[in-house]
Each structure stands twice: as structure tokens, then as C-alpha cells.
Amino acid sequence: MTAQWIDGREIAKAIRLGVKEEISTLVRKPALAVVMVGENPASVVYVRNKIKACQEVGITSIERVMPQDSTEECLLETIRALNEDNGIDGILVQLPLPAHINAKAVLEAIDPNKDVDGFHIFNTGKLFTTGEGFKPCTPAGIIELLKATGTPIAGRHAVILGRSNIVGKPMAMLLLQENATVTITHSHTQELAAHTRQADILVAAIGRAKFVTADMVKPGAVVIDVGMNRDENGKLCGDVDTDAVKEVASWVTPVPGGVGPMTIAMLMVNTLTSAKTRQ
Numbered sequence: 530m531t532a533q534w535i536d537g538r539e540i541a542k543a544i545r546l547g548v549k550e551e552i553s554t555l556v557r558k559p560a561l562a563v564v565m566v567g568e569n570p571a572s573v574v575y576v577r578n579k580i581k582a583c584q585e586v587g588i589t590s591i592e593r594v595m596p597q598d599s600t601e602e603c604l605l606e607t608i609r610a611l612n613e614d615n616g617i618d619g620i621l622v623q624l625p626l627p628a629h630i631n632a633k634a635v636l637e638a639i640d641p642n643k644d645v646d647g648f649h650i651f652n653t654g655k656l657f658t659t660g661e662g663f664k665p666c667t668p669a670g671i672i673e674l675l676k677a678t679g680t681p682i683a684g685r686h687a688v689i690l691g692r693s694n695i696v697g698k699p700m701a702m703l704l705l706q707e708n709a710t711v712t713i714t715h716s717h718t719q720e721l722a723a724h725t726r727q728a729d730i731l732v733a734a735i736g737r738a739k740f741v742t743a744d745m746v747k748p749g750a751v752v753i754d755v756g757m758n759r760d761e762n763g764k765l766c767g768d769v770d771t772d773a774v775k776e777v778a779s780w781v782t783p784v785p786g787g788v789g790p791m792t793i794a795m796l797m798v799n800t801l802t803s804a805k806t807r808q
């Protein structure tokens with residue numbers, strides 16, 4: 530079997546188009562504040578792409594780039610001002626933050642009603658209980674990718690590699706809401722391949738280049754690659770050895786062009802959702 534590619538760029542484009550159409554009917558354009566501390570090269574690229582997407586769909590973006598040595602208090606003050614600004618619908622603090630800043634304290638300073646990344650503990654709590662609130666963009670985008678391919682989720686076994694707060698844990702909750710049977714694996718998991726080989730849906734989010742090999746994949750599985758790494762030749766690659774895995778799986782996401790564009794599309798969706806509550 531040779532897997533089909535899941536074209537995240539096309540699926541994300543359709544979602545952005547829907548957002549753009551809906552924004553054109555609003556009295557006031559949504560506004561998203563993007564805060565970045567320092568200029569981590571990967572963050573610079575992500576932020577640039579987020580701002581480009583805002584321009585495309587009609588969201589006003591406000592960029593606050595703060596020096597690498599900014600104090601936590603200064604960042605908290607910036608967030609407080611954005612919280613109080615009625616013209617701002619969404620606040621995003623790009624991660625990672627410099628080591629001297631307590632990221633948890635910063636994320637919890639964001640008004641949960643403007644937390645379009647879905648990282649505030651209030652939204653995390655809602656995700657784990659009622660399923661309401663802002664959903665983290667990457668896992669929410671993965672659910673959209675699965676639905677776009679017609680992959681049944683209910684009753685299927687989904688195995689997640691990685692337990693981060695940004696991807697692994699919220700991914701498990703979203704899959705559970707879709708009635709999947711969910712396994713989270715991590716660095717202490719024993720017999721890892723025995724788990725991954727049971728996956729109808731395999732989500733790799735561990736940040737290790739080409740870690741998932743063909744022998745770890747069940748024939749016909751849908752494989753979602755969240756990784757963004759460099760291989761031994763410096764070429765961009767994911768957590769999945771896609772060349773080999775695509776001979777076993779039924780669907781595979783490419784890197785780049787799979788999950789990445791979906792994260793940004795879902796950020797646009799969340800910002801629109803927020804703006805609609807403040808029109």
C-alpha cells in the first residue's frame with residue numbers, strides 16, 4: 530500500500546477562506562496581538578506566517594516584539610494592557626520564552642476570553658471537562674485533518690507519541706471527545722513499538738527526526754506528523770520516516786505542508802470566534 534498525502538495546505542486554505550468570508554460580514558474586524566520575546570529563529574518564522582494569515586483573512590494584527598532580556602514584569606504589564614484593550618480579541622505569546630521568564634505565570638496572565646492559543650489553565654480545564662473553551666490550535670487542526678480525509682475516529686485506537694501541554698495532552702482530550710480509544714506514550718513508555726503498532730491513528734509529536742519507522746506502523750494506519758526537525762543533511766523533516774512509512778500507512782501528513790498550516794488556520798478560527806463574542 531502507498532499512502533495518500535494529507536494536504537494540510539489545501540485544507541487550511543479552505544478553512545481560512547471560510548474565516549475570511551465570515552469576517553467580511555462583521556461590523557468590526559477582529560484583532561490579534563502577537564507577543565514575542567527575543568528573536569528565536571523558528572519563532573520569527575512562525576510569527577511571520579501567523580501575521581501573513583491575519584492579513585489574508587482580514588484580521589488586524591498587532592505585533593509586540595520585546596528584547597530577549599525583557600523582565601517578566603515588563604511582559605506581564607504588556608499582557609495586562611492588551612487584556613484591558615477592548616479592541617483586542619486575541620492575545621498570543623509565542624513560545625518558547627527565554628529561560629528567565631516563568632512561562633506558566635505569563636500564560637495565566639492572559640485573559641482566558643482572549644486566549645486564542647487555548648493554553649490558559651481555564652481553557653485547559655474546560656477542555657478536560659465540558660469540551661468548551663478555546664482549543665489549542667495544533668491538536669484542533671489535526672482533528673480537522675482527520676475529518677477532511679474521512680477517517681473514522683469513534684471507536685478507533687489513537688496512539689499519541691508525546692505528552693506536551695501544547696500537543697500531546699490536548700490531542701488526547703480532543704480524540705477522546707471524538708470517542709476514540711486513546712493511548713499516550715512518552716519517554717518512559719516500555720515496548721513503544723508494541724503500542725504504536727496498534728494505532729489506527731498515530732500522532733507523532735516528540736521532536737525527534739524520523740523517529741517513527743515503518744515497522745512501528747500498523748498497515749493502513751493514518752499517520753499525523755507534528756515534528757519539525759532537521760535531518761542529518763540539514764533538510765526539514767518531521768518525526769516520521771515518511772519515505773518508508775508511506776508504504777505501510779493509508780494516509781500520511783507531509784512536513785512541511787501537513788500540520789503546520791492547520792495550526793495557523795485554527796488560530797484564525799479561534800480569533801474569529803473570540804471577536805464574535807465582542808461585536
Ligand code: GUN
Nearest residue numbers: 621622623624625646666
Ligand atoms: N510555539 C510552538 N507552537 C506554538 C503555538 O501553537 N503557539 C504559541 N504561542 N507558541 C508556540
